[in-house]
Amino acid sequence: MLCCVSNLISAQEIRSKKENITLNLVNGIDLTSTFNVTENKVGESIRKTFGESGLDFSDENNRYFISVSFGWSYKRSTELEIDNYKGLIIDKGDGDKIIAEFTCSKTNNLQSSTQELINLIMLHNKAIDEEGKFIDISDHFMKMNKKMWDSSRPDSHAPSAILADHTHATGGMMFGYKYTSSRGENNYNGNKIFTRDDIATYYDRHVTSQVFGTHSFEFMYGLTDKLTLFSNLNFHINESSYLSKQNNLYTFNSSGIGDLEVQFLYNLVANENIKIHSNIGFSLPTGSISREDINDGILPYSMQMGSGHVSSVIGFTVFSQFNKFSAGIQPIYKLSLYENSRGYMAGDKLSINYWGAMNLSKLISISFRQNYIYLNGIKGQDSELDSTIMILNNKNNSGYVLLNSALGLNFTFNKGILKNKRLSMEYILPTYMSYEGLQVGSFNGFSLTLQYSPGGHMGH
Incomplete structure (x- = not known):
């Protein structure tokens, strides 16, 4: 502080x-x-x-x-x-x-x-x-x-959808809740739409849409002035809809606790108007990979709660603060370490977020963010999934390159019942997408975050 x-x-x-x-x-x-x-x-x-x-x-x-x-x-x-x-x-x-x-x-x-x-x-x-x-x-x-880094400013944290963007002084704590929602529709190969007739040549069912909702619970604790512990646990609510060859519309759902992510954030630079810290950690397989439909059939890969294996997480965060403007970048690489008990592992993922934010007042800022994602395809396969039924069951229909853009609002409060709390939100739209195989396209998303620091904004 x-x-x-x-x-x-x-x-x-x-x-x-x-x-x-x-x-x-x-x-x-x-x-x-x-x-x-x-x-x-x-x-x-x-x-x-x-x-x-x-x-x-x-x-x-x-x-x-x-x-x-x-x-x-x-x-x-x-x-x-x-x-x-x-x-x-x-x-x-x-x-x-x-x-x-x-x-x-x-x-x-x-x-x-x-x-x-x-x-x-x-x-x-x-x-x-x-x-x-x-x-x-x-x-x-x-x-x-x-x-002095001004942590009371509304733009002193990254936009809503970004995790582990800041650190805390010794003993400093933060509790966070995040809700993210995304909806996808149409079937793409590369960046071209495939029609229902095209899909029917290869698959019995035509997937029309997917909706993913996630409740995330964050916790941060300053172990020392240099080292901060970050953890994030998700609760997923997923829904997929498809048309049968008889033109009947069906929906199947899944929900439950996802994988637990833990990171250790180490301050590398905290000088004048710039902060740099490393993001090093792992993802633990606390989410189920055995969710079934009402007929006791195993659900597709994307409808499961977790990966079923440990993944390593490595990256860094750079955050700069100016008079009324701030900017940052956060590259994170997630590496899958082994096959899970069902015979497959999630593809490695590179995610690069970069953003800028401008203060409109002492309490409100606006932000613009872009997120480049490179996801490798699934390795191995679940032997219980029939890959001819629908595109979601085929492990070859996985992996993509996406560039998403997001507009955000960020609020900080200095008195009343919202004292020491932050509220931020983003609306997310795809700017570029290229899919391996046939996949449901990602069309829009929303993120809402509420954070509370019992000791106040200062010191992080």
């Missing part, structure tokens, strides 16, 4: 070894004025201890705002407790200038820690000179701004 300015002289940097606190007091604070603070656990403690020391938190039209975020750690292996916190004191009456920054690297007791913080502020605030400054505030703010 914070990057201390290297040229701060010792008179401005105040430390408390007892409570592991570092305070950089940049400008004088009018302690008789009014204050407000972030609505979270640390904010509640600051409001209480600062209030007991005489600071006024009663006025909604406050002059100073104390922005604070925190990290968690485990106590007795299962119980979470606040481990550290960081914050800024902002002078809203002077153009939102940052006048102080503070860090507690290890919180032994939250109440005594925040009490020590107000003691340091009150003691050293008396040392301000007649002009009310230690140093030139504009110079300090400019240098701080150059080195």
